[in-house]
Amino acid sequence: MHDSQPPDLMTAQPALKAIDIPQLKTVCSSCSLRELCLPIGLSQSEIEQLDQLVYTRRRIKRGENLYRAGDEFASLYAIRSGFFKSNVLLADGRDQVTGFHMPGEIMGLDGISIDRHACNATALEDSEVCVIPFARLEEASHQVRSLQHHFHKVMSREIVRDQGVMMLLGSMHAEERLAAFLLNLSQRFVSRGYSPAEFHLRMTREEIGSFLGLKLETVSRIFSKFQHEGLIGVQQKHIRIRRVDGLRALLDRGD
Amino acid sequence: MHDSQPPDLMTAQPALKAIDIPQLKTVCSSCSLRELCLPIGLSQSEIEQLDQLVYTRRRIKRGENLYRAGDEFASLYAIRSGFFKSNVLLADGRDQVTGFHMPGEIMGLDGISIDRHACNATALEDSEVCVIPFARLEEASHQVRSLQHHFHKVMSREIVRDQGVMMLLGSMHAEERLAAFLLNLSQRFVSRGYSPAEFHLRMTREEIGSFLGLKLETVSRIFSKFQHEGLIGVQQKHIRIRRVDGLRALLDRGD
DNA sequence: ACATGGGGTTGATCTGCGTCAATGCGGAAA
DNA sequence: TTTCCGCATTGACGCAGATCAACCCCATGT
16 A cells, blocks of 8 residues: 555564674675765775665565655665666656666665655666665765765766756657667666666656657657667567667767 | 846956955855855855855856866856856757756756766856865865755755756646746746846747757747737747746646 | 456557748847 | 847748557466
């Protein structure tokens, strides 16, 4: 009915707490995502400072919300596994998707502004996040200059990313938007060690459309068109990119 | 005729430079914009810390760039007077406007990400900015916790603002976009002490259109339509909002 | 195996906005 | 003042993408 908090693994099982094997702890220093996530660019000892503050994880089931618009803001979240969308409920009841997020990415930055989240974060598949209490992060970045600097970069990167989406929505045609979307996904999968050419979409056509400012029928039609042209292979949510250059060519020739 | 900036008392008169009366220096603590700008929410003594680092101003003539995409990033800029647009040059030569900026707002946050600016900042009228060397800002916010926290809020606010634009571009029709645009401008003018109902647009129809993902003819037509409906008065760049509620009503009823 | 339902595809038609083109206006310079 | 030029307005027409509608596919539960 409501999104009940799954019991926290670290703190809910006192039986485990004596064992404390390093690899099993939620620590950044041993996390395979450390090159993508908050720790990027930090030294080993600095990452160990992060370990101090990222002490909780949270599991979110597919369809449930990590947070909702209006919720009090207390923490940032680093995605450890799974897939999320950011979305807001519009006046007319539709929900507008404002972003998709994958492992290693930080969610919740919008909440800092007024201490309340500005959008929902909904899991598109069963997911797990690292909870980063924001007050502690500020404390830590007060101690560690490079962490402060890096955190600024993370926020700035988010601003640049959003401006990229604004450009996409403001100046591109449907086909270009979808090409840009696929290339962007591909690139993000690559830097996570997955295939650049083959992946599963975690979101529906409607969610893609909402994000790109298109209707689901248009998204579907363009997928089919790309397929006929040999640019991609589509089978439901499974995508195979056949000609990256073909997709990129769509972007270069303005309109 | 046009909104001429009152000549700046502080820096324009070299005869004064030896005197160095505190009130005449470029200091945040005596700046009329301090309630809108970086100093917001800081105590008097904390603001005085800011005075240390904001020691330069820069004048930008109408049409000139404060910075360009690709320029090395070194400083943030607080607008002291004037009006700017952010814009990027697209592959096809058009330039896409990604934002408009007025006094008290901070520009350049996009540059932190990769130490280069991601867009141009072009003055739409003769303008003046306070230069905030970023390294010094980080240094200062390392010292002053509340400054650090506030700076995070400034960045987060920018993220929220961008997401608002994404929603506008992703889900609104032309009339709704323009209504939202006018209401947004009006609100920002109000908080700067100007009339909410009457203002001069500093940008052309084409720039508005670029920002809103519309063509200039569409912008023009909708201005005319709004005028016929009695919602606003338009005379070239002069706008008078006659029925705020009428404009707001356009937004509430989804589509 | 079968039924069910949510997502996806595809076609026909409609329309909001883009495009192209002509005209008007007002501020800057001579 | 007159000329000029960039910007704005307005109209006629076309098209990309929305809308409406039918059908299909596949995953899920019984």
